[in-house]
Amino acid sequence: MIEQIRNQARQLLENGDVDVVIGYAEGSDPSRTTPIFIRKAEDVEKLIYDPRCINSLPLYLNKRHEYTRKGWKKTAIIGKGCDIRAIVQLIAENQLKRDEIYILGVPCEGVVSHPEKWDGSLHDGNRASKCIGCDVMIPHETDFFPGEKPDVDRSSPYEATSKNVATLMELELDKRFAFWRTDFDRCFKCYACREVCPHCSCNTCITDETMPSWIDPAAHKKGVFSWHLTRAMHLVGRCTGCGECTRACPMGIQVDLFNQRMKEVVQESYSYKPGYSLEDKHPLITYKVDDREDFIK
Amino acid sequence: MKTATLNKSDIGKCIDLLLQADLRVIAPRLQPQVDEDGPDALEVLTFTEVKSGEGHQVGKGLLPLNGVKEFLFAKHEPLFAYEKRGKKIEIIPVHHEYPQTVIIGVRPCDAASIASLESVFSDANAGFEDPFFTERRSRTTFITYSCTAPDSSCFCTSVELSPDSAKGSDLHLTEIGDGRLHVEVITKAGEAVAKQLQELLKGEGDQATREKAGAEVTEKLTRIRDSAPIMDWLMDTANFDDEMWQRLGEKCIGCGACTFVCPTCHCFDIVDENKGSKGYRVKIWDSCQFDHFTLHASGHNPRDWQYKRYRNRFNCKFKIYPEKFETPGCVGCGRCIRACPVNLDITEYMAEVAHKATNPNAIKAE
Amino acid sequence: MSNIYQPDLMTITKVIQEAPGIKTFHLKFQDEEVANNFSFETGQFGEYSAFGAGESTFCIASSPTRPEHIECCFRETGKVTAALANLTEGDTIGFRGPYGNTFPLDDWKGKNLIFIGGGIALPPLRSVIWNCLDLREQDGRFGHISIVYGARSVQDLVYKREIEEWNQMENVTMVKTVDPGGETDDWDGHVGFVPHVLENDFKPDPENTVAIVCGPPIMIKFAFEALERLGFKQEQMVTTMENRMKCGLGKCGRCNIGSVYVCIDGPVFTATQLAALPNDF
Ligand SMILES: Cc1cc2nc3c(=O)[nH]c(=O)nc-3n(C[C@H](O)[C@H](O)[C@H](O)COP(=O)(O)OP(=O)(O)OC[C@H]3O[C@@H](n4cnc5c(N)ncnc54)[C@H](O)[C@@H]3O)c2cc1C
Numbered sequence: 001m002i003e004q005i006r007n008q009a010r011q012l013l014e015n016g017d018v019d020v021v022i023g024y025a026e027g028s029d030p031s032r033t034t035p036i037f038i039r040k041a042e043d044v045e046k047l048i049y050d051p052r053c054i055n056s057l058p059l060y061l062n063k064r065h066e067y068t069r070k071g072w073k074k075t076a077i078i079g080k081g082c083d084i085r086a087i088v089q090l091i092a093e094n095q096l097k098r099d100e101i102y103i104l105g106v107p108c109e110g111v112v113s114h115p116e117k118w119d120g121s122l123h124d125g126n127r128a129s130k131c132i133g134c135d136v137m138i139p140h141e142t143d144f145f146p147g148e149k150p151d152v153d154r155s156s157p158y159e160a161t162s163k164n165v166a167t168l169m170e171l172e173l174d175k176r177f178a179f180w181r182t183d184f185d186r187c188f189k190c191y192a193c194r195e196v197c198p199h200c201s202c203n204t205c206i207t208d209e210t211m212p213s214w215i216d217p218a219a220h221k222k223g224v225f226s227w228h229l230t231r232a233m234h235l236v237g238r239c240t241g242c243g244e245c246t247r248a249c250p251m252g253i254q255v256d257l258f259n260q261r262m263k264e265v266v267q268e269s270y271s272y273k274p275g276y277s278l279e280d281k282h283p284l285i286t287y288k289v290d291d292r293e294d295f296i297k
Numbered sequence: 298m299k300t301a302t303l304n305k306s307d308i309g310k311c312i313d314l315l316l317q318a319d320l321r322v323i324a325p326r327l328q329p330q331v332d333e334d335g336p337d338a339l340e341v342l343t344f345t346e347v348k349s350g351e352g353h354q355v356g357k358g359l360l361p362l363n364g365v366k367e368f369l370f371a372k373h374e375p376l377f378a379y380e381k382r383g384k385k386i387e388i389i390p391v392h393h394e395y396p397q398t399v400i401i402g403v404r405p406c407d408a409a410s411i412a413s414l415e416s417v418f419s420d421a422n423a424g425f426e427d428p429f430f431t432e433r434r435s436r437t438t439f440i441t442y443s444c445t446a447p448d449s450s451c452f453c454t455s456v457e458l459s460p461d462s463a464k465g466s467d468l469h470l471t472e473i474g475d476g477r478l479h480v481e482v483i484t485k486a487g488e489a490v491a492k493q494l495q496e497l498l499k500g501e502g503d504q505a506t507r508e509k510a511g512a513e514v515t516e517k518l519t520r521i522r523d524s525a526p527i528m529d530w531l532m533d534t535a536n537f538d539d540e541m542w543q544r545l546g547e548k549c550i551g552c553g554a555c556t557f558v559c560p561t562c563h564c565f566d567i568v569d570e571n572k573g574s575k576g577y578r579v580k581i582w583d584s585c586q587f588d589h590f591t592l593h594a595s596g597h598n599p600r601d602w603q604y605k606r607y608r609n610r611f612n613c614k615f616k617i618y619p620e621k622f623e624t625p626g627c628v629g630c631g632r633c634i635r636a637c638p639v640n641l642d643i644t645e646y647m648a649e650v651a652h653k654a655t656n657p658n659a660i661k662a663e
Numbered sequence: 664m665s666n667i668y669q670p671d672l673m674t675i676t677k678v679i680q681e682a683p684g685i686k687t688f689h690l691k692f693q694d695e696e697v698a699n700n701f702s703f704e705t706g707q708f709g710e711y712s713a714f715g716a717g718e719s720t721f722c723i724a725s726s727p728t729r730p731e732h733i734e735c736c737f738r739e740t741g742k743v744t745a746a747l748a749n750l751t752e753g754d755t756i757g758f759r760g761p762y763g764n765t766f767p768l769d770d771w772k773g774k775n776l777i778f779i780g781g782g783i784a785l786p787p788l789r790s791v792i793w794n795c796l797d798l799r800e801q802d803g804r805f806g807h808i809s810i811v812y813g814a815r816s817v818q819d820l821v822y823k824r825e826i827e828e829w830n831q832m833e834n835v836t837m838v839k840t841v842d843p844g845g846e847t848d849d850w851d852g853h854v855g856f857v858p859h860v861l862e863n864d865f866k867p868d869p870e871n872t873v874a875i876v877c878g879p880p881i882m883i884k885f886a887f888e889a890l891e892r893l894g895f896k897q898e899q900m901v902t903t904m905e906n907r908m909k910c911g912l913g914k915c916g917r918c919n920i921g922s923v924y925v926c927i928d929g930p931v932f933t934a935t936q937l938a939a940l941p942n943d944f
Pocket residue numbers: 208209210589592593594595708718719720721722723724736737738739740741742743744745783786787904905906907908930
């Protein structure tokens with residue numbers, strides 16, 4: 001499979017069809033892989049794809065990460081299904097144009113939840129929860145796919161919600177709050193959760209705004225709670241569930257539990273799953289006659 | 298130097314004795330998880346204040362995620378309060394009562410980092426003493442614990458330390474087999490703590506076994522880099538514009554993870570937290586990896602690309618710290634490697650620089 | 664425990680609107696003891712606070728030879744400067760300082776001095792200009808003094824009164840300029856960017872002369888290049904750097920250029936010193 005991807009990448013670069021191929025390469029130790037930017041055809045041999053390829057690469061298509069300053073006219077990117085959902089969502093939000101991106105889709109069998117959990121194979125003990133019940137293992141939107149692309153029914157609701165969400169929702173409110181208090185106590189506001197998120201694409205994030213200062217920049221209780229709740233709200237109906245925010249948090253805070261819960265809410269309320277359609281507009285900025293109204297009392 | 302032995306199983310009792318002596322005790326602890334066995338959950342080990350000797354993880358996990366930094370250099374430090382009264386302002390000092398503290402189970406790399414922070418915050422730096430740091434420091438005693446199982450990210454031996462180093466320690470523990478620990482009393486503060494633990498400390502230590510145990514663990518380190526040529530290479534300002542900075546650094550996404558987990562990173566911001574006519578001026582952690590860290594009001598930014606911010610971080614660790622503060626900038630704890638979401642690895646820079654420094658004619662290392 | 668982060672309180676005794684968005688404050692310490700113990704030298708800066716908004720770094724714009732009050736002059740660019748700009752006479756601000764090194768006046772004895780500044784960069788120059796003028800008046804320790812100053816447009820010029828005062832002074836050459844397009848009908852100065860006017864119109868003689876340049880990084884760069892073409896050596900050129908700062912104490916870590924911390928090792932540097940620093944400013 002990776003040979004076909006490499007060949008395609010080589011051709012794209014040789015023909016000058018793209019300026020760069022964003023993909024994965026071996027990392028600095030055997031359990032890790034790393035994002036790589038390939039500009040020369042001879043370097044395509046470095047490309048790999050396997051269950052250690054956790055990163056959501058579309059974050060590099062996000063203007064927060066200097067994408068628009070790099071002057072690339074056409075970018076090829078290796079995408080597993082969930083990452084392609086992120087690309088599709090970026091396009092739907094007018095952050096990208098479909099024709100500036102060349103999507104090299106890969107068939108995916110799931111990825112590990114954390115590099116630390118890699119023990120040579122993928123199994124129920126280390127498979128990221130987002131991969132359980134994933135409906136884009138054969139990706140939906142691609143420009144190249146190695147081999148035949150079977151039709152997949154993606155109409156059913158998510159099953160990918162982590163068990164943790166249900167466990168938390170079952171807790172009494174005060175216990176749930178106590179859980180977040182201990183977890184958030186560790187947050188020191190490094191903003192890795194924001195920087196890895198393909199959809200945190202604001203030029204100036206609300207937490208960096210100083211006039212006025214909406215969110216206390218300090219990592220105390222108030223500053224941390226307001227940061228996470230605000231961020232969760234900004235990602236309602238936009239989060240494509242890559243789980244990177246949790247994976248990246250150096251303090252082991254499961255940031256994406258909020259986003260997963262909100263994902264369920266949006267799904268229940270609007271039957272909307274972000275990242276599946278280039279045209280569908282976000283439900284919170286559109287109005288449909290059959291939108292739910294029973295919460296207006 | 299005084300030595301003794303201690304039963305490993307008595308560490309909980311040690312903590313209880315210290316607590317009975319009215320000391321605040323900080324030890325590694327596992328944090329609760331929603332779903333301990335869930336695939337997304339990782340063990341979360343942090344230094345936390347403990348109220349009893351039960352459940353501690355001293356000598357068990359490797360490195361607590363947070364390190365000891367936040368107990369000396371707070372994440373959020375109110376510097377003073379103010380109140381506006383018409384055209385007048387009143388400044389109200391915040392009263393800090395720092396409890397006498399013992400941090401137990403500190404690994405050698407973390408212990409070595411204290412001297413580095415101290416070189417920035419003490420009056421040895423330009424005559425300005427940060428009293429919030431130095432007062433905490435003077436009330437904190439470090440009981441360190443030699444590593445037994447370094448992981449693939451550890452590289453202390455590449456920065457002149459070792460898994461059994463007692464640098465920065467007050468009282469140092471090393472496993473010598475049979476469930477016993479070799480205890481070394483390093484400083485006066487360590488001696489005071491040893492006194493509290495007297496009933497548990499036995500006879501003399503076993504220096505020979507301790508040395509041997511240390512050497513065996515040192516052998517286990519796999520990440521070995523030659524840091525000797527790095528500083529000289531960085532001193533040559535022409536190398537500041539070397540092509541490697543951009544090549545290795547372009548994947549950096551500018552989160553502050555590597556800096557916030559780093560035991561020697563000292564950078565902060567000063568902001569006002571205002572409520573009506575009152576408020577606090579506070580010091581909060583900041584990071585040179587953030588794009589607005591050096592942004593001038595004019596819009597000019599000397600570090601206008603992310604790779605330049607990481608270049609600063611590497612220079613900070615291997616040139617600025619040793620040159621300006623005369624202490625190590627990196628203690629090889631590997632936290633930044635473990636924390637980086639895009640696997641940007643400081644030891645790859647080290648290897649590349651060492652290669653360039655020793656092969657000046659190499660056109661480009663692949 | 665003395666708290667290096669705690670400012671002293673000062674009263675704003677006078678507010679002058681210098682140009683659109685630019686104000687000068689005259690400041691006096693509220694505590695007499697602090698006032699009596701305070702001294703500074705030209706080139707140094709302070710951390711000025713608007714309580715509730717935070718702190719900002721400005722140089723001390725007045726001369727140590729005129730110790731009745733201290734002055735700062737700032738442009739409204741963000742949170743703190745906006746809050747400061749809202750204050751009026753009688754209001755209280757916080758001040759920490761003085762910090763940083765100073766202009767090496769001792770090295771300039773017997774030499775001619777040229778001060779070159781652009782835009783809001785006149786405040787640090789103004790302090791050293793008055794300092795040198797006052798000292799020369801006392802004991803004639805400096806030679807000829809020239810001032811080359813420019814801004815984007817006539818209305819952006821700060822210290823207009825003083826520019827006129829300097830213009831009237833004997834043994835002071837005042838060269839003023841505005842960027843092309845920024846002139847008015849009655850403008851009697853030059854039209855052109857500061858480094859250009861310096862090199863092509865003013866053409867100073869490098870012999871026994873020191874040039875002191877303040878301005879945005881890009882202006883400093885071009886002014887140094889122009890001076891070198893005029894025959895100035897690097898050790899004859901001095902400047903001040905305005906890196907972003909927070910603490911002013913060498914602790915917060917944001918003002919460094921290589922291993923040099925601008926807040927404690929600067930802000931005054933010679934061109935020789937700057938040339939030895941990595942390209943990080
Ligand atoms: C030694 C020295 C001397 C100086 N002397 C003078 C002087 O005499 N007069 C003078 O006018 N200026 C002087 N300056 C510059 C002055 O310090 C700044 O203009 C001033 O601090 C701006 O402060 P502020 O709080 O109003 O702006 P801020 O609100 O802090 O920021 C100004 C701009 O910077 C950006 N920014 C800052 N922080 C952030 C953030 N956290 N997130 C996103 N963007 C951010 C924004 O774009 C903002 O508009 C001097 C600087 C130095 C270092």
